[in-house]
Amino acid sequence: MMQLKGYALAAAGVVLLGTTIGIVTPMVQSRGALAAMTPRDPDAGQPFAAAVGVAFSPGELVKSRSVLIPGDKRAVIETVAVFAGTGQGDMRVGIVTTAPALGGRTVVTTQYNLHLEFEGVIAQLRRFGGTHGIRLYANPGSTVQFVAARTNASGIGSVSFAVAGYLLAP
Secondary structure (H helix, E strand, C coil), rough: CCHHHHHHHHHHHHHHHHHHHHHHCCCCEEEEEEEEECCCCHHHHHEEEEEEEEEEECCCCEEEEECCCCCCCCEEEEEEEEEECCCCCCCCEEEEEEEEEEHEEEEEEEEEECCEEEEEEECCCEEEEEEEEEEEEEEECEEEEEEEEECCCCCEEEEEEEEEEEEEEE
C-alpha cells in the first residue's frame, strides 16, 4: 500500500512538472518533434514570418527565392525550418542577406548554411529536413534570399523554407 502511494505521488509530481513547463515555456511542434520556444518581450518588435518554396525541374541544380525586408524595419530571424526532396543525390540549403551597394550592385552581407538530416525515401524522393534556432539580421530594404542546391540534376525536387522572427525600427 505504501509503495502504491509513493508511485501515485511520483506520477502527480510528473504531471505537475509537465503542466508547469507547458505554462512557463511554450512548446512548438515541428515535423513531429517537440521543441521549446524561447519567450521574448512582446514589445521588442512586430512578429515576422515568411514561407517560400522552390521547385526543381529536371536539369536544374540551383534555385532561389527572395523576401524583401520593409524599408522602415530591420528583421531579426530567429527560427528557420526547411523540408526538401530530390530524386537522387543530396540537397544543400542556405540563407543569404543582401543589400544594395554603390553603382546599382548588390553585396552579400550575411550567409548562413543550414544542415539538413536525411529522413528517408518517401514517394520516390530522398527527403531532408531541419529546424534551426539562429540569429540572423537583415537591414531595412535588404533582401533575404533562400538558396537551394542539389548534387544531382536528374528528376524533380522541391524545397520549402519557413522563417520566424520579428521586425524592429532601425
